[in-house]
Amino acid sequence: MLEVKQVSKLYENRRGVRNIDFSMSRGEIVGFLGPNGAGKTTTMRMITGYLNPTKGSIAVDGLSMADHPRKTRKKIGYLPETPPLYPELTVEAYLKFIADLRDVPAREQKRRIAETIGKLGLQGRERQIIRSLSKGYKQRVGLAQAILHQPDLLILDEPTSGLDPKQIIEIRDLIRELGENHTVLLSTHILPEVNAICNRVLIINQGQVVLDEKPENLGSAMGEQFELRLEVKGPAQEVRSQLKRLSAVAEAKLMDEESAADAETVKLLVTAKDRTDIREEVFFAMAKAGYPILEMKRESLSLEDIFLKLTTEEPAASRPGEPDDDDHEEAGEDA
Amino acid sequence: MRRMMAVYRKELQMFFYSPTSYVAFAVYVLMSSIFFYLAFVLSQPSTIDIRGLVGNTTFIYLFIVPLLTMRLVADEFRHGTDELLLTSPASLTEIVLGKYAAAATVQLMLVVTSLIYPLIESQYGTLDKPVLWLSYLSMFLLGAAMMAIGLFASSLSANQMVSGIVAFVLLLVLWLVDWIAGSVSGGTLKDVITQFSLNARMANLQKGVLNGSDVLFYVTLAALFLLLSIQVLERKRWR
Numbered sequence: 001m002l003e004v005k006q007v008s009k010l011y012e013n014r015r016g017v018r019n020i021d022f023s024m025s026r027g028e029i030v031g032f033l034g035p036n037g038a039g040k041t042t043t044m045r046m047i048t049g050y051l052n053p054t055k056g057s058i059a060v061d062g063l064s065m066a067d068h069p070r071k072t073r074k075k076i077g078y079l080p081e082t083p084p085l086y087p088e089l090t091v092e093a094y095l096k097f098i099a100d101l102r103d104v105p106a107r108e109q110k111r112r113i114a115e116t117i118g119k120l121g122l123q124g125r126e127r128q129i130i131r132s133l134s135k136g137y138k139q140r141v142g143l144a145q146a147i148l149h150q151p152d153l154l155i156l157d158e159p160t161s162g163l164d165p166k167q168i169i170e171i172r173d174l175i176r177e178l179g180e181n182h183t184v185l186l187s188t189h190i191l192p193e194v195n196a197i198c199n200r201v202l203i204i205n206q207g208q209v210v211l212d213e214k215p216e217n218l219g220s221a222m223g224e225q226f227e228l229r230l231e232v233k234g235p236a237q238e239v240r241s242q243l244k245r246l247s248a249v250a251e252a253k254l255m256d257e258e259s260a261a262d263a264e265t266v267k268l269l270v271t272a273k274d275r276t277d278i279r280e281e282v283f284f285a286m287a288k289a290g291y292p293i294l295e296m297k298r299e300s301l302s303l304e305d306i307f308l309k310l311t312t313e314e315p316a317a318s319r320p321g322e323p324d325d326d327d328h329e330e331a332g333e334d335a
Numbered sequence: 336m337r338r339m340m341a342v343y344r345k346e347l348q349m350f351f352y353s354p355t356s357y358v359a360f361a362v363y364v365l366m367s368s369i370f371f372y373l374a375f376v377l378s379q380p381s382t383i384d385i386r387g388l389v390g391n392t393t394f395i396y397l398f399i400v401p402l403l404t405m406r407l408v409a410d411e412f413r414h415g416t417d418e419l420l421l422t423s424p425a426s427l428t429e430i431v432l433g434k435y436a437a438a439a440t441v442q443l444m445l446v447v448t449s450l451i452y453p454l455i456e457s458q459y460g461t462l463d464k465p466v467l468w469l470s471y472l473s474m475f476l477l478g479a480a481m482m483a484i485g486l487f488a489s490s491l492s493a494n495q496m497v498s499g500i501v502a503f504v505l506l507l508v509l510w511l512v513d514w515i516a517g518s519v520s521g522g523t524l525k526d527v528i529t530q531f532s533l534n535a536r537m538a539n540l541q542k543g544v545l546n547g548s549d550v551l552f553y554v555t556l557a558a559l560f561l562l563l564s565i566q567v568l569e570r571k572r573w574r
Contacts, residue, residue: 045418048418048422049421049422049572050418050421050422050572051572051573051574052572052573070424070426071424073422073423073424074424076422078418078419078422080415080418080419081415082414082415083415084414084415084416084417084418084419085414085416086345086349086414086416087414088348088349088352088353089345089348089352093348097341097344097345098419100337100338100340100341100344101338101341101342101419101420101423101424101425102423102424103337103338103424106337145419
């Protein structure tokens, strides 16, 4: 559907993006994450053809952006960070203009506009001047503009920024719905949003893709060791040494030292030597030793942890005076 | 073509949603009627002649063309709608021509509005028809060329005021070419400079002489600045 190959946008006096490389297949909803100034908007602008890349190539549906600008642009719907609206026009007049501009066939325009207005809950506001709409409704008109020509690929730049929580949920539901028929690339810095709607995450930092994974695989992608939280019925030290004897286990740590002595159960954090799943091994070992496992839970990093980890490591090294970020990072790992 | 028409229609709508346009129109009507009054009523005996008035009216364009064109492209940058236009299937040529066609339509309206003066004069005598129509053609051509310059100035900045001032300065310089030529003492230099004068070209038309090269001058001037506008917009993609 979309192929971004080694795309760079270089500037003389500020950081652009370097060698961005990813592809999207039909039907995916990809969350594009990164701190402010990481290059999300620049990348999206290159995909939509607003900016030309300095190097690299972008292809939509196998058609190169550079060779077929008009054909590829027809396939893309784009909602920039600020919805591109003409405040003087009415919603209806605006959408009519968009329909003409985007080659929606004349006889389909009426139906298409009515459909889009219905889909975005803009009924009753057709004749209202865009200037007089609330921010949430302006955002909807912006979205309407992006989907009116039924594009295959939707590029949404921070579609929920500046909205109130209720509006955010509404827009999110809308995007999820759109994801059923469109391929969506959306940028955001609201992390739960990604977990809520995306089936793939791209994290970009300082102009480079630093992570490209499914939300559920994030932990292993980070090169984390496999971690287990265990609650076992049995003597603490004995359980611990039994676990440590397993060849795949690197470390078994008691969670609450003080109560361990007299308590019947023991809580442990078990770390594997690598990323392999050690759950079965642990189960059989405990079963053999006769210590029942009461609880076993795989530890995974939250998106926040990963985001902070990926996006603060470099700056933390180059800019030492940022205790805040470091705090977050540690807190995230402990949790 | 439909994309261009879409831009054209939208742009024409915007002209009439913008208070600036009404101010410009009002200034135009007021000033030109004052000129008409001075030339036809106040200076007696009055002559049934439109030429003086046409010359004076075109002078008003110097002020109102920047007012009318300054928002054409600058406003797109300000509202972020350039992202919409530049990512649409419409080519820059279609966008710029659509906008320019709207500006030229407004120019046509200005010219048509001032047809009231010859209409009044014709009640008192007979006007020289070729002089009348060619004078009005010259008004339209000059104004339309100035609109293209205004459009170009508007594509340079996201700020309407800056665009307006740039347009005014560009037009003023072209306007003053006549004076510069006047202060150069004869010779080839003077001839060369005069070639670029905005209003010297109108003289023939206003005498009732239709000369292809004069018409071509204004058309070329407009085309040149439209081409420059397209280039300026194309450059934005490479920022």
